[in-house]
Amino acid sequence: MVDLTKDELIDVFEKTLQGQLRALRSIRKKSGGKSRQDRSKKSNIDVIEAVLRSAGAPLHVDQIIEKAHKLYSRRLQRESIVSALTKKILDQQTFCRVGRNVFALLEWEEKKKDGR
Numbered sequence: 001m002v003d004l005t006k007d008e009l010i011d012v013f014e015k016t017l018q019g020q021l022r023a024l025r026s027i028r029k030k031s032g033g034k035s036r037q038d039r040s041k042k043s044n045i046d047v048i049e050a051v052l053r054s055a056g057a058p059l060h061v062d063q064i065i066e067k068a069h070k071l072y073s074r075r076l077q078r079e080s081i082v083s084a085l086t087k088k089i090l091d092q093q094t095f096c097r098v099g100r101n102v103f104a105l106l107e108w109e110e111k112k113k114d115g116r
Contacts, residue, residue, distance in 0.1 A: 047072050058104035
């Protein structure tokens with residue numbers, strides 16, 4: 001019988017656990033579920049867009065922050081997202097401002113203008 005050092009034993013446990021984790025993630029992928037890594041790959045802007053789409057209506061920045069935390073476990077910083085949204089608005093990309101710190105998807109406002 002071979003005596004293992006403490007570090008060697010820890011390495012064995014670590015490799016075993018990594019294998020088990022890979023197996024669990026593989027099962028999750030086959031069942032169509034999203035892994036924690038997949039959910040966290042979304043940028044803040046992607047999360048904001050998803051929050052607005054799920055709401056189906058314009059939201060105040062505080063509501064966006066609250067829903068992002070509930071739906072995606074993301075803690076968005078108010079100043080950071082207002083800044084990012086403002087840049088997108090100035091570039092006329094994806095978002096528009098419909099009130100004081102109230103944001104909507106640009107496509108919604110374009111549909112309103114077209115009368116759809």
